[in-house]
Every structure is written in structure tokens, then in C-alpha cells.
Amino acid sequence: MSIDRQAGDAYWRANIRLVRTLLVIWALVSYGFGILFRPLLSGIPIGGTDLGFWFAQQGSILTFLILIFFYAIRMNQLDRQFGVDEE
Amino acid sequence: MDQQTLIYLVVGATFALYIGIAIWSRAGSTGEFYAAGRGVHPVANGMATAADWMSAASFISMAGLIAFAGYSASAFLMGWTGGYVLLALLLAPYLRKFGKFTVPEFIGERFYSQTARVVAVIALLVASITYVIGQMTGVGVTFSRFLEVNATVGLLIGAAIVFVYAVLGGMKGITYTQVAQYIVLITAYTIPAVFISLQLTGVAIPPLGLWAEHTDSGMPLLARLNEVITDLGFANYTEHQGSTLNMLLFTLSLMIGTAGLPHVIIRFFTVPRVADARWSAGWALVFIALLYLTAPAVAAMARLNLVDTVQMNPVGTPDQPTFIQYEDRPDWMRTWEVTGLVQWDDKNDDGRIQYYNEDNVEFARQAEERFGWAGNELTVNRDIMVLANPEIASLPNWVVAIVAAGGLAAALSTAAGLLLAISSAVSHDLIKGAINPRISERGELLAARVSMAGAIVLATYLGLNPPGFAAQTVALAFGLAASSIFPAIMMGIFVKRINNAGAVAGMLSGLIFTVVYIFVYKGWFFIPDTNMLEDTAEFWVFGISPLSIGAVGAALNFLVAYVVSNVTEAPPEEIQDLVESIRVPRATQAPGGDD
Structure with a gap:
């Protein structure tokens, strides 16, 4: 049981690390590039406006997609690595 | 063939399809009624979730919102998609592992508290009922605009269709009709968008057309749009208007609210495994993104088209x-x-x-x-x-007919999902959970069907006589989901130390704070002229609108729950074991103990 517990804890820590990293990116592209830091990106023109507008209207959505699929792939690997996957 | 006949044919054909699916996918057990027997393929669930999620508001109103507000409306685009990241990373896989049927059930068991469960039921019912009224009126409005029937008749026809497949099939029937409805609605949204994009920019993919050159003027489309509308005294389309803090909080409230809406969460109970719940969230966002990436293009192009239609020089x-x-x-x-x-x-x-x-x-x-x-x-x-x-793009009559069917599909699919969340809270949480725990499987299935029928009758009645709060979906439904449901579930999974007292205190303070803030500006219980402060930016505390307050309510919920839990007794051993078990995908109990 204690070995199980330890493996479980390590799995959970790896999960938390992954979630934390992905949520930082999640916040960065939407609240960051899309809203707060938009003035910093105003020098990068795209289609008659700036990169911040792209992030606010489309870029953040595309990034969200990548984040979710990356999470699914990585978690399924972690499940197997720590032997907690569903048979 | 004339326009009316064509619309009747196309709408009639889609309705026949939904009924056909209902007959094929009748539910024979509570497991099928509440969770489609947990046998839904992750891609199919993704499609059903997309239809469940994208309402009459997404389909009919969102592009128009963006068209007139420009950049500032980006909060809707980011908020209503970014919530899926939270759902996928923080909630869906764990709730699937928990393996029960409703959101209040999780909250009640994790916090070993009947009070917590009842608070969750109340938040669920208020949020979902507010939301469903908008869908019912959406059905009536779509009917009356495209077909020569009045809104009341339209609403009754729509309610009758939902009645058939939701009462017969429960989640199983709803899931497969939602898949069909998604295909109808995305087709209806995309076809006119492609033609408008071709006409304005020569680019056949609308999301790319947004960044392309406007054929007539040779300027980038968005630059042209800005020139044309500022020439008429309108605000610049791509510039930020209003308070940055409010836009941040509004986006955050929509994201947390999205992740906390029960009718979306329960869709993830239908897939076979934890891994499928993760994939399914990704697929859901793929199918949602097809519409959400197109919407800003439709918005900018339609706005430019409108001005070009009336302005000559x-x-x-x-x-x-x-x-x-x-x-x-x-x-x-x-x-x-x-x-x-x-x-x-x-x-x-x-x-x-x-x-x-x-x-x-x-x-x-x-x-x-x-x-x-x-x-x-x-x-x-x-x-x-x-x-x-x-019609603006001079497309043939059959396209108009498909748009009508698409609007109805968007409204009906969301209504059905909400009705299931409402009826399962009544039959599973109130009847089986609180009133008669010893009810038999057959008895509960019957109770589920009767609750569903009752929910449809209630929604139809409220759709015909919309109360004041019906228009406040974004404030009320998202505010409640964000301030009470999402934090409770998240802490239930991620913070073992949160106990029954903490969870109840947290949910109540988040919920009451949010609702009171909304009432102060929108009127007590939305009764006109009972608001205590004017609902304009200068009277909002720190410029935070009542629509954006859910995020603050959520923060309060987290804080109160954490503090109260730490000064009261830790949760019992078996609850800590329960948390351990939902954190790992592999079943720790005997095989079959999952459901």
C-alpha cells in the first residue's frame, strides 16, 4: 500500500506540474496577449490590425485546442508510466 | 419551389430525423437515461457537447454582438472557449472517474453533506432554468421569423419535438440527436459565411478571410472596416473600449462559468473511460472552434456589408x-x-x-x-x-432554409441538455437522494421520465411568459456556475483538506455575494425599478459590471472554503480515500464497482 501511495503521489505531482504549466500558457494567450499585453504586440501588424487582436479573436482559441490535446496525450503517457491507466 | 415550402421541407426533414433517432435510442435503464450507458464515443460526445453548448445565443446573436462591439466582444470568444481548458484539465476526467450521474451528487458525497448537495441543486436549477427559457424563446423566434407561424405555435412545436426524444431517450436520445443537430447547425453557419467571405475577399475559408484583402478597396478587410465605420462616427472596430479590469474579469467569469455549467459537465459522464473524457473535451472544442473561429469573420464582414449596402459615397x-x-x-x-x-x-x-x-x-x-x-x-x-x-449574399433559397433549421437545431440541442440537467437533479438528487433513497431502479427511471416531462412543461410555460430574469442568462447562469459550482468541484478534487463546513460556507458566500451584486444593479429578483444603483460603469464598484462579478464570487468561495475548512475538523478517512481514488484513472475497487 505504501509503495502504491508513493507512486500515486508522484503521479499526482507530475499531473499538477503539467496542469500548472498549461494554465500559465492558457492565461498568457488570452488575458496576456489578448488583453493586458496587447499594447506590447501592437508593433506586429496582421491583416490591417495587430497581433493582440488576432489572439483575442482567434489565436487564443487555437492555443486552447493545442493545450487540451497536449494534456490528453501527456496524461495518457503518465497514466501508463505510473501504472495507473485503465486496462 | 417557393421559399416557405422549402423551409417547411428542410425543417420538417430535420425534425423527422430527430424523432427517428429518438425511436432508435430509447433508454431502458437509469444508466442510459442519465449517462447514455457510458458508451458514447469521445468524438461523438465532442460533437454532442458542441451542440449542447452552442445555444441560440451562439448561433444567432454572437456574430452580431461582435459586429457592433468589435474587439471588446472578444471576451465572449475567449470566455466561451477558454472554459473548456479548465473543464478538460481540472474537472472532466475526475468527475468521470467518480462515475456518478449528477453534479450535486458529487458535491454531496465529496463533502459528505446533504446541505452541500441541496445548495448545489439550487444553484443548478436557477442557472439551468434561466438558461433554458432563452432557448425556448429562441425556438419560437426562429419559427416566427422564417415561417409564417406565430412564435407561440413555433415554441409548442419545438417543445413537442424535445418532449419525444428527451422523455423517451433521456441522455441517450439527447446525445445522438445532438450529434445530428451539430451537423445541421455547423452546415447552416458555414455555408453563408463561405460565400460572404468569397464575395468580400475571394478567400473561401472565412476565418482566414478576416485577415485578407478586401477585394473592392484593395485594403486589408479590417482596415477597410475601420475606415468605413469611423467615417460615420462609430468607434474603431479593433481598438479596446472600456475598462481593462472589467474585460479581464468578464472573460474570466465566462470561462469559469462555462466550466461550471452542469449541462456541459454531465456530457462527460457519458464516455466509457477517463482517458476518453480528456480526448472528448478536446474534440468538443474542435467542433466549437469551427463556429467560433468563423464568427469573428462573419461579424466583421456583415458589418462592412451593412454599411456598404446603405452608403454610396x-x-x-x-x-x-x-x-x-x-x-x-x-x-x-x-x-x-x-x-x-x-x-x-x-x-x-x-x-x-x-x-x-x-x-x-x-x-x-x-x-x-x-x-x-x-x-x-x-x-x-x-x-x-x-x-x-x-439573403445579403444573394444565396439560393435552400440556404435560407438551412439557416432556419440551423437556428432551431442550436436552440433545441441546448434546451435538451439543460432539461436533462434539471430533470436528473430532481429525480436523482431530490427524489432518490433526499426523499426516497430506497426507490427501485424502475421507479427511478419512471421518476426521471416524469421529471423530464415536468421540466419541459415548465420551460414551455416560462418560454411563453418569460419572467424578468430570462434576459439575464449571462449574469445569472454564468455568475452562479462560476461562483458556486466550479469552485466546489475543483476544491473537491484538488484540495483534500476542504470539509463539509468549508464547502457549504464557500458556496453560500460565493453565491449570495454574486447574486446580491447582480440584484443591486439589475433590480431585486430582476423586478424593474428595484435596483439600488444605476447599472452603468460609473456606479460599478471598481468598474466591475454585474456580468463580470462571477469571477470575484468564485475567488470569495475559494477563500471562505479554505479558511473555514482549516479551522474545523479535517474530512474523515473514507473521504480522503475517495479523493485519492478519483485522482487516478485505474479502478481501485472491485471490478464493476465503478458505476
């Missing part, structure tokens, strides 16, 4: 009229005038359609002095931006 061109004669207006304006969604009022009696921003005081003053304009004469409902698209 730049403002102030010597000896040339600026706007078209009312008599020369295009057919689509004539058609939609009948519905009242387009209105013209010849304030200066010159027979032309002056369209400009009369709220821009300086511009309006100059326009009056130089050209004799007596005010803006054209009122356009924002829903026109989607509804009239096929």
Missing part, C-alpha cells in the same frame, strides 16, 4: 449623395423590415437612409450643420447579422 463628397434612397434598398431589407428587425425612420424627410453614430455628439453636430442630418435613421437588430446573411 464617403461622407462629405461634394455634389454626391452619401446614402441610398429608401426606395432603392435591397430585397433583404424589405424582407426583414416585416419582422421589425430592420427599421427606418426618415427623420429629415429626404427619402434617404442616414446611417451613422448619433451618440457621437461632435460627429452628430457637424452632420446636422453640414448635411442637415437629423439623427440616425436605420435601426438594425444584431441578430440580422446571421439571420439575413444568406
